[in-house]
Amino acid sequence: MSQPDQHRIYCEMNPEPAAIERLCQVIRVRGFEVTGMNAELRDGTWEMALTLKGSRPVAMLQSQLEKLHTVNRVHRMPAVAAAQRA
């Protein structure tokens, strides 16, 4: 098992009931752990910045999140540098 990497993603979602639960569930089921979250409801859209930890390719998670009907956009941000993590 390789060492888990840290990833940062940014999501925009419609504020439907359970939208955040749905997002977090997909993240967990697809093999990632949320280590940081910043969410704000702005102009009728959830804007979320998430820091994740996981060994699987994050592109796979991105494609699963993009399938969610409530999710409008998923953007991968530059990975957290090793020095920053330390």
Place this chain on the structure above:
Amino acid sequence: MNGAQHILEAFHRHQIDTVFGYPGGCIMPLYDALVDSVGIEHVLCRHEQGCALAADGYARASGRLGVCIATSGPGATNLITGVANAHRDSIPMLVITGQVPSALIGTDAFQETDVLGMALGIVKHSYLVTDPAELPAIMEEAIHLAQDGRPGPVWVDIPKDILLTDIPPTAMAPITPVATAPCAIDEALALLSEARRPLLYSGGGVSLAGAEQAFRQFADQAGIPSVVTLKGIGNHSRHDPYHLGMLGMHGSRGANLAVDACDLLMVVGARLDDRATGKLDGFAPNARVIHIDADAAEFNKLRKADIALNGDLGSLMQAFTQATSGTPLAIGDWQQQCQEWRATKGFPAADNDEPEAPISGPAFVRQLSRITGDDTVIACDVGQHQMWVAQHYRFAHPRHHLTSGGLGTMGFGLPAAIGAQFACRGKTVINVSGDGSFMMNAQELATIRRYRLPVKLIIMDNQCLGMVRQQQELFYGNRESQINLDDNPDFVAMARAFDIPAISIQRSDQIRRGIETILAYDGPMLLHVAIARQDNVWPIVKPGASNGDMLDEHTQRHQNMSAGQTPTEHPTSSASSAQAPKRNAKENAA
């Protein structure tokens, strides 16, 4: 018009004329509205799981949206397995549940469950309606989403007060699917023309996309040898000379050999799941991959695709057919090799000519396949009988084979057959079940009785959980654990208690007569088939092993002999040693 009436209005607008449901407290306003509705047949099942699985069977057999309805709390939780089943197999389904009144949500009210939260992982999408004004638009969107792109179940949970609220009529414009830009297939064509050992690997996505005809046209024209997944059975013509059948854990040796040897794998509407691929490291080790699917999230999920084509499978297959027309592939040697495998490495024949011999599962299914017509729909349950049907029944169309592929839901077959019979009223629908699976939704015999559905019921009874027993025998040192079902009820008497005639057979020479009797009967009828307890499904790949490491009856016997164990008995090899179940052993005339 209240919320409940808006739901029925949405059904009418989308030509939904058959729904499967069970009433209860919080969904009562919808059932009240149904009293005055015209043109919607509500099928009352006897358990909500039966409702969901019947809606699933209806959708699989027809290609239309399956609809199920239940009340809050236990009604909703009882739907869960059926909805998960639809989710795993991408079946278009609309789920409607009542919820406790809005003001009571979160108060632990009577029959309150957070079904929105519970079902998140088993739906394509779900809604909890919080504003009555949004209900018409939600219904429209839910019906669209369930069928759009890669289909799946969409769940709408509606508080009772919203079902009762007057909502002004709303003119709903149908949602038009977003057209996807056609993919360029040039690179895929280049790979295809370079390949000397290409292999078509298709799955359930072909029929889900309504692309059966376009796919067959391409397969027939290109002459590429082929394998299918469990859900892709029926994608190819019965007479396709290069078709090697199902691959994977219980696939044919020829199919798995072809995957091993191919230099290009053209995956169409399949998700490369573990039951098909075995250990991924050893899967198609020499092949480049073209992956064609309606769901882009399937690309590179388990196996890297050299080329991924996302879009409508029908259009893509047509494009391939046009582009390859007039330029035959140089794959003559490979075709010849696959034809040879088709002839010699298929599923072993198991017919037993000894009339007194016990019935073997494969022999029974082969006879069933020979006797029934091309238009017969078979709804299986889960277990050994399911694999024997997949191996030995020759399906003419993928929508004729209803099987729980992804979830593997025991109890699927009987309600699915009910749904299929409503979808295909003129066709012969047969539920092929095992004794374990049948008991999981046996209450639906009452639904068959109520609607006088001419569903034919076959129980292949080995008085145990055969697939578990087989794996315990092969992979757990033959230590049997909790698989014994020798106290099964008398299935013939049980069917008769539901006013369904039934007969039982236990010898090879009774197979034909038994099948012909139930097919000839004008109405539902049950055939109890006593089979040998020690029958196994061959070949088999140990879970987690490579498909190249298939075990078959002969290799297993050889291993047992080497280890000094008694060979596994098999009814076709030793009729006298096989112990057929004793219960129901007497043939009973209907």
